[in-house]
Amino acid sequence: MNVEEIIKTAKKMPLETRTLIHITLIHNKIYEHVGNALKPFEVSLQQFNVLRILRGQKGKPANLSTLNERMVTKMSNTTRLVDKLLAKGYVDRNVCPSNRRKVEILITKSGSEVLSKMDKVVAEAEHDIVQHFTKQELEQLNLLLDKF
Amino acid sequence: MNVEEIIKTAKKMPLETRTLIHITLIHNKIYEHVGNALKPFEVSLQQFNVLRILRGQKGKPANLSTLNERMVTKMSNTTRLVDKLLAKGYVDRNVCPSNRRKVEILITKSGSEVLSKMDKVVAEAEHDIVQHFTKQELEQLNLLLDKF
DNA sequence: CCGTTCCTTTTGTTTTAACAAAAATTTATC
DNA sequence: GATAAATTTTTGTTAAAACAAAAGGAACGG
Helix, strand or coil: CCHHHHCCCCCCCCHHHHHHHHHHHHHHHHHHHHHHHHHHHCCCHHHHHHHHHHHHCCCCCECHHHHHHCCCCCHHHHHHHHHHHHHCCCEEEEECCCCCCCEEEEECHHHHHHHHHHHHHHHHHHHHHCCCCCHHHHHHHHHHHCCC | CCHHHHCCCCCCCCHHHHHHHHHHHHHHHHHHHHHHHHHHHCCCHHHHHHHHHHHHCCCCCECHHHHHHCCCCCHHHHHHHHHHHHHCCCEEEEECCCCCCCEEEEECHHHHHHHHHHHHHHHHHHHHHCCCCCHHHHHHHHHHHCCC
């Protein structure tokens, strides 16, 4: 991926700026590829993330705020993400008996099943994106990214 | 930035997945910091990008499609981005005399002036984001990012 | 020329995200 | 125990992005 070619500039830009534009371009690429992989399932990347988090709970229900703190979106939108998954039958939602302000969200059997299918295509998409990296390069990259 | 801490997982995830989540988190950070820096000017990051591209034209007008291919958004939204900048008096828009399908967009004096002020705060924000990197590390990072 | 096709931009619609505030319940204080 | 304050979630609204299609003009082939 050649930054200068993509944004069509001949001008030399500061290294800091180039780095951040670079990250943005890569992010777009990730978003597009993974989003496309999920398209047949008719779920957004965010919905996929919710399902993954719920699976990580291993049967333990998650509150909305738990989901939310593990995601990038705003609380109010997390509610509506869950609404969509509920409509598809991929999650259950109940008021928490010990604290009726809270809700408990669980992934359903149907949700787990479709999630494992999604995993496959997402893993492929991810692999495509990093195909030009060796394992060592990826490790090196992660070390550098940790500095942000 | 500790990925595992942010997404609150103890589970070891595949290196490829970790890398891509990492990039997404960094992108969010960039978007948030730079967006905040621009907030006092009441322009979005995308509007700022349009202005920067127009300045890069050095007086030569840009067509919408030129703007668009240097950005990540869809054509239809580029029209509306320019609408907003027009309303603020930061750009001029005229139909191209040699081909009346096209439009010619130019940055105005007023646009150039605010852009140079924006540059300052954006450069600061960018510098903040990469503050933990040495120049060499940034160069190394860019080499790795080129592999995407 | 006239119709067809292609190119560039705009308009319309739907979905998603951001921002603000309200509703419902629990906890704390007096 | 009533009132206020804090916590958790939902609802409402506005702004931005994604998707689809139409409008307007240019180019081309007969």
